[in-house]
Amino acid sequence: MKLIDIVQLTNNKFLNMYKLKLINRKGNPKDYFVASRRDRLHLSCVTKDHNVCDGVMIIPITEDGEIVMLKQYRPAISDYLYELPAGIVDPGESIESAAKRELYEETGLIAKSYEVYLKPSYTSVGLTDETTAIVKMVVEGEITNEHAEADEDLEVFKLKISDAKKFVESHNVSIKGALILMSL
Template sequence: MESPKMEKLTALAKTRFLSLYDAEYKNRKGEPKHWIIASRKSYEDLENLYFNHGEEKTDAVVLVAIHQETHQLVLIRQFRMPLNDFIYELPAGLIDEGEDANSTIGRELREETGLELIEVTHLQDKLYLSAGMTDESVALVYCTCKGAVSTEYLEADETIEPILVSKEEAQKILESGSKLDIKTYLVLQQFILGML
């Protein structure tokens, strides 16, 4: 079976954090098709990646953080505009220009939760969140932290409530019917089972 082949990329819309592109390609039968891609990458970076086999860069970090003093899992409740509601998530953030995953971890943990990074215990790079819609990739980071949760370091456009949850509280969140990010759902299950 022949793989589809992208032939042309056209920028449709660009914002500070996200852009839309039209990918023209031929399907496995050779028929011309279009696919809309949401990306955090610039047109130049995508063009280099798709047509010149350039290096793919990780877009963000997602943090599975255990609070050292309490052995609780660090979560956030964040208002997300596409949902027009709050959702339980793991702390996360974009890798800024000039940073890599490692240099982003402590900054994002502090910004979103007020907590201080102690140690990264595992980092799995280039994991994809919704490959049918976006090329966004993340580094999933397991780490330990300390301190008290705080909203002092949030950016103006962030509406985030950082929380520490016990296994019992994690179970209640899963049973509550609250909106959950899928990564958070899976990590809460791991946490309850003692796998973290």
């Protein structure tokens, strides 16, 4: 495949649609649609920079060996999903700063330690060039969702790590969260 042109179809703050005009290996034109958090000049297909980080996902673990989870409403499915805390990396923000900010906003907790668990990786490359880094943190403080953004409908709770696999089997858990929980 060869990329010939990119047409921006929407102009929104957090997510846009692009039509990639391609030529396949037989010389035939093909259109491919991509959602991205990036502007046209910073799309992965333009920059070929696979180290950019668009978002962070946090594995928050208490000193008592519990993992902090969210039950969050997701408009795309019009239902609640169990997830790990996560969010967008703001322009100029480091992965660590974004992870600490998102942890506090969504859970009210503070990070005592920070470790990159997975460098920025593509989340669903068939649909988007979005990348997410996963960080593991030992956390402390009182759980609250009072710092969450007004449009975030979420409930924060703790889950014993020893119960994580059973939880995934019986609840609607995001694939990224489920993979992490199954590996603990």
